[in-house]
Amino acid sequence: MQKAMRSYLQLNDERNKITNEVLQGIRVVKYSGLESVFIERVEEVREKQLDAVFTFTLVIQSLVSIMRCAPLFVNVSSMSVFVSSHNITQSEFPVKVQSNIGFLTLMTQPFSQLPMYMQSAITVMVSQARVRDFLILPELNVIEQIPSKNESTAVEIIDGTFIWSDPPEIPMSKQEKMKLEKEAQRRKQNISNGKDQIKEQNNKNINQEMQVIDEQGRQQSIIESSPSPSSSSSPSSSSSPYSSESALSTKQGDLKRPTLADINFKLRKGTLTMVIGSVGSGKSSIGSALIGDIEKQNGEIYMSGSIAYCPQTAWINNNTVRGNITFGCEYDEEKYNEVIRVCALEPDFQTLAAGDMTAIGEKGVNLSGGQKARIQLARAVYSDRDIYILDDPLSAVDAHVGRILFEECIDGRLKEKTRLLITNQLQYIDRADNIILLDKGRINAQGTSSQLKEQGIDFQKFIIKESKKENIDNSKEDIEKHKNKHNQNKKTKRQSKENKIENEENQIGKSDKQINQKDNKDQQLLKSNEVETAKQIMTNEEQETKGVPWSSYFNYILSLVPLSLLIPFILIIIASEGINIFSQWWLGCIGSPDQIKSISFGWKIGMYALFGFGALILFLIRAFTSALAVRRSNRLIHLKLLTHVIHCPIFFYD
Numbered sequence: 282m283q284k285a286m287r288s289y290l291q292l293n294d295e296r297n298k299i300t301n302e303v304l305q306g307i308r309v310v311k312y313s314g315l316e317s318v319f320i321e322r323v324e325e326v327r328e329k330q331l332d333a334v335f336t337f338t339l340v341i342q343s344l345v346s347i348m349r350c351a352p353l354f355v356n357v358s359s360m361s362v363f364v365s366s367h368n369i370t371q372s373e374f375p376v377k378v379q380s381n382i383g384f385l386t387l388m389t390q391p392f393s394q395l396p397m398y399m400q401s402a403i404t405v406m407v408s409q410a411r412v413r414d415f416l417i418l419p420e421l422n423v424i425e426q427i428p429s430k431n432e433s434t435a436v437e438i439i440d441g442t443f444i445w446s447d448p449p450e451i452p453m454s455k456q457e458k459m460k461l462e463k464e465a466q467r468r469k470q471n472i473s474n475g476k477d478q479i480k481e482q483n484n485k486n487i488n489q490e491m492q493v494i495d496e497q498g499r500q501q502s503i504i505e506s507s508p509s510p511s512s513s514s515s516p517s518s519s520s521s522p523y524s525s526e527s528a529l530s531t532k533q534g535d536l537k538r539p540t541l542a543d544i545n546f547k548l549r550k551g552t553l554t555m556v557i558g559s560v561g562s563g564k565s566s567i568g569s570a571l572i573g574d575i576e577k578q579n580g581e582i583y584m585s586g587s588i589a590y591c592p593q594t595a596w597i598n599n600n601t602v603r604g605n606i607t608f609g610c611e612y613d614e615e616k617y618n619e620v621i622r623v624c625a626l627e628p629d630f631q632t633l634a635a636g637d638m639t640a641i642g643e644k645g646v647n648l649s650g651g652q653k654a655r656i657q658l659a660r661a662v663y664s665d666r667d668i669y670i671l672d673d674p675l676s677a678v679d680a681h682v683g684r685i686l687f688e689e690c691i692d693g694r695l696k697e698k699t700r701l702l703i704t705n706q707l708q709y710i711d712r713a714d715n716i717i718l719l720d721k722g723r724i725n726a727q728g729t730s731s732q733l734k735e736q737g738i739d740f741q742k743f744i745i746k747e748s749k750k751e752n753i754d755n756s757k758e759d760i761e762k763h764k765n766k767h768n769q770n771k772k773t774k775r776q777s778k779e780n781k782i783e784n785e786e787n788q789i790g791k792s793d794k795q796i797n798q799k800d801n802k803d804q805q806l807l808k809s810n811e812v813e814t815a816k817q818i819m820t821n822e823e824q825e826t827k828g829v830p831w832s833s834y835f836n837y838i839l840s841l842v843p844l845s846l847l848i849p850f851i852l853i854i855i856a857s858e859g860i861n862i863f864s865q866w867w868l869g870c871i872g873s874p875d876q877i878k879s880i881s882f883g884w885k886i887g888m889y890a891l892f893g894f895g896a897l898i899l900f901l902i903r904a905f906t907s908a909l910a911v912r913r914s915n916r917l918i919h920l921k922l923l924t925h926v927i928h929c930p931i932f933f934y935d
Contacts, residue, residue: 339904342903442577588669601641606663620659651679651682676705857903
């Protein structure tokens with residue numbers, strides 16, 4: 282039972298994981314038309330889970346059946362021994378035996394509940410083991426907020442070294458470890474027995490990849506040490522660090538290097554510090570290090586004050602826009618309106634159906650990237666913290682909106698706060714009190730913009746990717762100009778034709794105005810209805826409190842057994858309960874000589890034992906059919922629910 286329960290919980294985790302992945306990427310699933318494929322994938326895991334459920338349910342139901350019949354067999358055995366050893370007659374039976382048997386019969390209910398207690402105990406044991414495996418994992422190196430000795434310093438890192446550590450090893454049973462080891466051994470054997478052609482092709486692919494890296498100006502030393510195609514078939518090629526065998530045997534920890542190293546900087550209170558650098562230089566890791574997401578290997582961190590963190594990927598809660606901004610804080614209308622203004626959200630509220638009371642779907646799927654970034658920034662500003670860590674909030678918005686955010690919010694309302702702005706918007710570097718240049722996880726230089734320029738620092742070399750983007754944009758503009766010239770030639774040819782049609786359009790325009798007036802009224806009415814609908818989105822579920830219709834119970838019964846087997850299933854239940862009740866009535870007939878006079882006293886006791894054995898057989902059949910019915914019901918209801926959810930229109934998920 283414990284093994285079945287453990288298997289059930291593990292399969293339940295796997296099924297929930299797959300289902301969550303499907304629902305998170307439901308748009309891609311629907312665009313690709315892969316609903317049926319993923320339904321089958323989830324159902325495969327569900328079938329394995331139902332096998333474990335069937336085993337567990339069958340054992341529990343069988344134990345319940347045995348426990349319900351146990352008092353009956355105790356009655357038969359004790360009654361037979363007592364009557365035969367003491368020569369009890371039928372007239373003495375009610376006084377000396379039947380009264381004691383009544384007390385034994387009272388044990389039926391507690392005995393029948395015993396398997397349920399066993400089920401709960403096993404569930405607790407398995408759950409406790411799973412929770413224990415989680416709790417004994419290594420603790421994270423949490424960064425404590427230690428006030429700096431200097432009162433003017435808000436954040437200080439001294440000789441900091443940070444690294445993205447590997448996730449802790451998931452505890453596994455011996456069987457799971459043996460299974461993984463066998464699979465790894467099988468793959469290793471297949472690789473060692475592979476054909477020379479496959480090895481040669483793999484080495485060619487590796488060479489090509491290394492050459493691509495060389496063209497990009499990175500990792501040239503790796504290219505020099507990569508094997509040549511001609512040496513792939515030689516015995517010495519197996520010792521190459523880039524052969525297939527060594528690639529599989531290489532541990533991830535051997536290639537691990539610090540994400541950030543030798544980090545030293547201070548954030549003074551009320552100042553703006555910008556972190557700039559090329560892509561992959563570790564800019565976002567600076568923010569992650571300050572909030573404790575990255576493991577700190579060396580160094581010290583001093584921090585005083587509360588923190589508001591805006592990650593590069595906006596986090597949006599399934600709530601209204603206002604609820605996402607206030608986020609549990611007390612609503613202050615004046616403060617709220619000011620935050621909305623500085624975050625340039627007022628125009629967006631006018632386009633939303635219910636303004637700031639519009640419900641936002643999971644992960645903000647009904648918002649644009651810029652809207653999500655500004656709502657996240659507004660939430661941080663509204664929280665009124667001491668330290669603000671802003672990870673590139675300007676990249677998701679247009680240039681003019683970014684200017685408003687910087688002027689009115691970052692360098693406006695947050696003027697007196699400590700701000701760490703991670704960005705590559707070089708037009709604002711002159712406004713920063715301190716600039717940190719990152720290169721390959723290390724601080725290359727820091728200071729004000731004038732100080733860095735005096736040192737000969739060229740900011741553009743840290744923005745390689747952005748420069749490439751600009752070049753691509755410029756080429757796109759040239760193509761667009763060429764298209765515009767071509768379109769202009771077409772327009773001149775069409776001009777004459779348009780002049781001929783103009784008079785006819787003027788005549789039709791009068792009737793169009795009348796139609797447009799009517800359409801405008803209809804659109805206003807429709808918009809008002811949409812607003813009311815949007816306002817009620819968050820309360821509809823609370824208002825729907827109707828009772829469950831009888832059809833739901835009927836459908837659940839039909840999911841247990843097919844309609845053709847419904848009557849036999851009901852007859853089995855009636856027969857098992859009937860023979861149990863009949864055995865109790867027969868017990869009363871044993872001590873009464875006036876009832877069923879044609880049967881002797883000994884035969885009455887024998888018939889009582891036979892009824893008990895028959896009740897046990899029927900209860901076991903009932904347990905087996907019940908386990909099958911539960912399995913069938915779980916499969917059909919889950920399949921029906923999963924199918925309906927995955928085939929819902931896309932706005933259901935918004």
